[in-house]
Amino acid sequence: MSIEQDGGVSLLDPREMGEADRLTIAGGLAGVVLMDNAGRAVADALRRSFPAARRIAVLAGPGNNGGDGYVVGRLLREAGLTVALFSTGDPASLKGDAARAAARYPGPVEALDAIVPGEADVVVDALFGAGLDRPVSEPIAAVMRATKAAGVPVVAVDLPSGVSGASGAVLGEAFSAALTVTFFRRKPGHLLQPGRGRCGRVVVADIGIADDVLDTIRPKTFANEPELWAEARPDPSTDGHKYDRGHAVVFSGGATTSGAARLAAMAALRAGAGLVTVFAPPSALMVNAAHLTAIMLKRCSDASALQAALEDARLSAFVLGPGFGLGEPARDYALAVLSARRALVLDADGITAFAEAPETLFAAIRAAGSPVVLTPHQGEFARLFPDIAAEGNSSKLEKARQAAERAGCVVVLKGADTVIAAPDGRAAINATGTPYLATAGSGDVLSGVIAGLLAQKTPAFEAAAAGVWMHGRAAELFGPGLIAEDLPGLLPKVLAELSGAT
CATH class of the missing domain: 3.40.1190.20 (Ribokinase)
Structure with missing residues (x-):
């Protein structure tokens, strides 16, 4: 069959996914809309999967994955849940769509090392997503270990942080998610070990990217289905x-x-x-x-x-x-x-x-x-x-x-x-x-x-x-x-x- 007509079996590496975003934005759909759609997909999946959860800790990173986290936090607050948001840095240092998402978050933002994972029912990992290409720093690795020790379920945004979206490699330390919500198409890291074992259940969400961007990207990596x-x-x-x-x-x-x-x-x-x-x-x-x-x-x-x-x-x-x-x-x-x-x-x-x-x-x-x-x-x-x-x-x-x-x-x-x-x-x-x-x-x-x-x-x-x-x-x-x-x-x-x- 033609690789341009493969529906949901295409896998996009981080570079190809970035190109899908770029083509969509160039086609007239604003990046902030994509981010809002991604955050909403994560918030909805979390509430469906953990209906009894009331206390949510959101971990927001320095890029667009962190921006998704700010959207998740805002929407969960609006739904009446108790949200504590922890950031790897000053939200004022964010740029572009992530900065706009952070500006709309209505609550306080604490430093990442202030989190006590056991005080949350669910931890949302919006630190790095699929694009990480180097080991996480020790302060972040310590949070990952503390979360695992506390036994709190993790919902990963796009891919558990610490897992390479391209190779599935664990870059030093990584979250083990109960649920991973990714966007448009899965990434190779969702299927390649050891990353696959860290993803839990994977949900692929539609955030407004049209399938026809694949005609330009022409992916050559597929899920064997x-x-x-x-x-x-x-x-x-x-x-x-x-x-x-x-x-x-x-x-x-x-x-x-x-x-x-x-x-x-x-x-x-x-x-x-x-x-x-x-x-x-x-x-x-x-x-x-x-x-x-x-x-x-x-x-x-x-x-x-x-x-x-x-x-x-x-x-x-x-x-x-x-x-x-x-x-x-x-x-x-x-x-x-x-x-x-x-x-x-x-x-x-x-x-x-x-x-x-x-x-x-x-x-x-x-x-x-x-x-x-x-x-x-x-x-x-x-x-x-x-x-x-x-x-x-x-x-x-x-x-x-x-x-x-x-x-x-x-x-x-x-x-x-x-x-x-x-x-x-x-x-x-x-x-x-x-x-x-x-x-x-x-x-x-x-x-x-x-x-x-x-x-x-x-x-x-x-x-x-x-x-x-x-x-x-x-x-x-x-x-x-x-x-x-x-x-x-x-x-x-x-x-x-x-x-x-x-």
Whole structure:
């Protein structure tokens, strides 16, 4: 789908959000109106979420986020609540719209260090918002720690102060909010860890910025939600047959490590591939045959046997890596699939096999021009992209983007905040899933889901993004006690939800 027509899935970094504000003001809506609308959204959300709260402490910073806080304080006073407002500096030093908002606040303003958090029912954090790019000072950090110790719920304006809106990094110290109210669109810091864990429930408020500003900004960062890839998701046709839905192949390792391939194969079949075959070495044929039913099995003993099999053009997508084993065979198999210009999901051992020669892999990917998805966890990512992994100032989002550009393919950098990045700069941050996905074999299932979608000719970025979302959603449907074998059987329920058939 067009990135200009993505509705609410766009994520705006602080610079892009500033541009959205600028374009809106240039279009005739005054900045002070935007600030009033933002403050009203926060005040309304606070009252809905904490209806019994009567004593509110508002912490106002030195910029526009602080201006929002003055609006919140004024509106809550008008609603009959008791408000104490604490500022990081002299309100007279504020400028522009923030100064105008402060001038309209009817009550006294105290110094920030005068706050006693335990005397409030709710603390409103309007200190810095999403634009902070350096650690907070110690006096402010002390207030954050005191608020946490008092156990008072925090409502954050835009983003909990101390969390980077661009990267989700915690810059020294940060608030942990029960509720975060942001404006127009979420920021990457709302979804990237550890910031995501500090935001609590996130509300996106309409403050008067029109969606068409995205036509100028052209954001390339998205929340990984169905709206992003719904149009690309395959649906079987009423007059189709199994070959229309593609044929996925999963390479098996030896007998004692063959379970990973079976997990990936079952996931590919459940994700909609019309046929799935496990290519296995002679040592693993019998153990695989004892477990496979709807999935086919074929002997594949070496690269020459694979070359012969690749003469069948109906074999459309391959998974290499889960339980396969390290070394030259993995490299030879990957390069053979790429030479045949077939779709490839490279995971686990398939990634590590190229740790000593990553440029060989990247050159083959670029020469093939076929859909390729790499699915590393942090350790595997560091083996293939050691310099990118070592960059201390880059966010996970930027690391995945750099890797995708270098490799010339889609990179899925896995974790609690999985990032899916394409070589053209598009990137999506995932939010489905549970901690129970941190279990052996979970990544093998993900590889299979992506391959099943690739087999059905879903474009690589959309296949990877949809696969990650579906994988996480399946885990959510199961809950505690999840093991990898549970995931493929939950995919029909996920597909039914996506089709609106539940």
